[in-house]
Amino acid sequence: MSHPQLSYQQGGVINSINLFIMNMDSPAKLIYGVLLIILIVYSSVIPAEYRAFADSLLGRVFGVAIVYGVVETLGWVYGLLTAIAFLLIINGASRIDTSMLEAFDGGGTVSEKKTIGKKWFVERVLGENPTKIATDRVTTTAVET
Amino acid sequence: MRTWPSFLSFQGTIDGVFRAVAVILAGIVIVHYSTIFEEEYSKKLTALYIHPWWRILVVLLVLTSAIWCPRVGILVALLVFFYLSDMNTLITPFSDL
Numbered sequence: 001m002s003h004p005q006l007s008y009q010q011g012g013v014i015n016s017i018n019l020f021i022m023n024m025d026s027p028a029k030l031i032y033g034v035l036l037i038i039l040i041v042y043s044s045v046i047p048a049e050y051r052a053f054a055d056s057l058l059g060r061v062f063g064v065a066i067v068y069g070v071v072e073t074l075g076w077v078y079g080l081l082t083a084i085a086f087l088l089i090i091n092g093a094s095r096i097d098t099s100m101l102e103a104f105d106g107g108g109t110v111s112e113k114k115t116i117g118k119k120w121f122v123e124r125v126l127g128e129n130p131t132k133i134a135t136d137r138v139t140t141t142a143v144e145t
Numbered sequence: 146m147r148t149w150p151s152f153l154s155f156q157g158t159i160d161g162v163f164r165a166v167a168v169i170l171a172g173i174v175i176v177h178y179s180t181i182f183e184e185e186y187s188k189k190l191t192a193l194y195i196h197p198w199w200r201i202l203v204v205l206l207v208l209t210s211a212i213w214c215p216r217v218g219i220l221v222a223l224l225v226f227f228y229l230s231d232m233n234t235l236i237t238p239f240s241d242l
Contacts, residue, residue: 033208041200044233077211080218084207084226091230 029074036081043088054086055093063090164214171220179227186228194232203228 024030053059063086071079123130178184185191193199207225211218 037204040204041197080222
């Protein structure tokens, strides 16, 4: 009595997975893609110094050159992700040099004082770093009805 | 007979119709939400932004869209860029803007 030969089914999910693996990019490209995704996802925590450099003339020229190079070497999909990452980094750069910006200006009539001690609650919430204050005294008057 | 340029043409198949619909939907969302900063996103989109896994999914949406169709991918990339940019601006302290 002869037994029928066992045969394995071709196609289906196994074939699709094999096709997917065969068409995958090289590991170097995949690693670069993963790094790009992480860069985009956590773009909000990039330090301001790097953002300021990316927003400078040199940084922008470098950025455009990098995007162009990635498109030419790795393909336009990677170039698209690189462009998004670059734009998000530039977009978060501060437009005003707040280190030299001071809201209070004594103007000669008010005696300026240096900030000493703890910050006010509103300063901590808004992330403000005042360097000088106009006065530490408040004059109030009674409200008359 | 005037025809579309090759990079703008869609095939008359079901896939081509879906691509055209995706392009139109992405265009509408970009015009309605992305081009106007004051136009607020839905509360769910705003609340989900703080979760990294959500942002990863959003970036993967760009990736899959680009692999599926270049036209859809470019528009979705524009859409995602505006979304991430707007949300990032909203959570940035006012003094750091």
